[in-house]
Amino acid sequence: MTAADPGPLIRLFGLTGGRARPVGETFDLVAIVTTVSTYVQPVEHLPEHLTVLSLCRSPTPVADVAAHLRLPLNITRVILGDLRREGLVTIDRPRPAAQTIDERIYREVLHGLRSL
Amino acid sequence: MGYAASEQATAGAVSALAIKILVAGGFGVGKTTMVGTISEIRPLHTEELLSERGVGVDDVSGVESKITTTVALDFGRITIREGLWLYLFGTPGQDRFWFMWDELSVGALGAVVLADTRRLQECFPAVDYFEQRGIPFVVAVNCFDGARRHEPDKVRRALGLGGATPIVLCDVRERESVKDVLTTLVTYAVKGVPTE
Numbered sequence: 001m002t003a004a005d006p007g008p009l010i011r012l013f014g015l016t017g018g019r020a021r022p023v024g025e026t027f028d029l030v031a032i033v034t035t036v037s038t039y040v041q042p043v044e045h046l047p048e049h050l051t052v053l054s055l056c057r058s059p060t061p062v063a064d065v066a067a068h069l070r071l072p073l074n075i076t077r078v079i080l081g082d083l084r085r086e087g088l089v090t091i092d093r094p095r096p097a098a099q100t101i102d103e104r105i106y107r108e109v110l111h112g113l114r115s116l
Numbered sequence: 117m118g119y120a121a122s123e124q125a126t127a128g129a130v131s132a133l134a135i136k137i138l139v140a141g142g143f144g145v146g147k148t149t150m151v152g153t154i155s156e157i158r159p160l161h162t163e164e165l166l167s168e169r170g171v172g173v174d175d176v177s178g179v180e181s182k183i184t185t186t187v188a189l190d191f192g193r194i195t196i197r198e199g200l201w202l203y204l205f206g207t208p209g210q211d212r213f214w215f216m217w218d219e220l221s222v223g224a225l226g227a228v229v230l231a232d233t234r235r236l237q238e239c240f241p242a243v244d245y246f247e248q249r250g251i252p253f254v255v256a257v258n259c260f261d262g263a264r265r266h267e268p269d270k271v272r273r274a275l276g277l278g279g280a281t282p283i284v285l286c287d288v289r290e291r292e293s294v295k296d297v298l299t300t301l302v303t304y305a306v307k308g309v310p311t312e
């Protein structure tokens with residue numbers, strides 16, 4: 001067996017109960033997560049959950065939440081699925097990208113890219 | 117203050133938009149370099165169960181079945197403005213991570229397929245993948261120093277690409293060049309999708 005520190009793995013297990021997939025409707029890597037505005041900070045939540053709730057007051061894509069938490073993407077998704085089930089965050093529905101980009105957004109993106 | 121912040125968040129949820137773009141291509145073709153040239157790379161990884169996904173590829177003989185492997189992804193963000201971002205995801209080059217592609221490509225606006233003219237065939241799998249799923253892509257030929265500069269038409273023929281697919285010569289280390297690739301892709305994906 002390897003001598004790798006089991007600590008992080010056990011910690012990850014604790015965050016997800018060992019689940020590999022989030023509950024409920026699937027969501028995309030860049031789906032926008034938003035903290036529900038009326039939530040009352042629940043004291044019994046894990047620090048990671050509180051971090052998400054605080055971060056996502058500003059709508060934040062799933063991948064960014066993972067990068068911010070420094071947790072693996074799949075673990076992050078399990079956490080987000082749980083918070084959604086509790087009604088603490090919303091996660092937007094997947095939409096085909098081309099349909100969400102209207103002329104105005106298209107222009108903004110081109111202009112933004114060119115002025116980088 | 118808290119109230120105002122929440123209100124803002126609710127309003128933002130309607131309009132916030134993250135546009136996903138994939139960067140694919142063979143091993144060592146310059147995917148990571150490209151993402152790093154145009155955006156700030158952020159650490160992103162995922163844990164996948166080998167027992168579920170990668171059986172027979174990694175050597176797990178004699179070890180209990182529930183072993184995870186870490187897949188690191190190139191992940192970069194370009195902020196256009198508050199609530200509007202482009203996200204670049206480099207798809208893992210190794211074959212054993214193909215399963216990640218399905219996950220990454222859902223809802224993607226489009227893809228950049230990076231090609232090295234010295235081994236063009238290495239981008240066939242990516243070209244096939246995006247063609248089959250109807251995901252718009254551009255082929256960006258990374259002109260490594262000393263590599264012959266292929267005519268785009270030759271590349272088009274070699275890859276068997278239809279006339280609409282843009283082919284761009286680029287240097288992934290140059291920001292202007294990468295901007296060119298991305299604006300070409302965005303325009304092609306939004307405006308130039310060939311009629312079915």
Ligand SMILES: Nc1nc2c(ncn2[C@@H]2O[C@H](COP(=O)(O)OP(=O)(O)OP(=O)(O)O)[C@@H](O)[C@H]2O)c(=O)[nH]1
Binds near residue numbers: 143209258261287
């Ligand atoms: N000379 C030259 N070197 C380049 C160019 N693009 C990339 N490289 C180098 O090629 C090597 C591989 O580039 P990466 O960006 O790591 O390639 P990659 O596609 O991410 O590789 P994998 O993730 O291993 O598949 C690095 O050492 C780069 O510095 C280029 O246009 N010219």
Ligand SMILES: [Mg+2]
Binds near residue numbers: 206
């Ligand atoms: Mg790389």
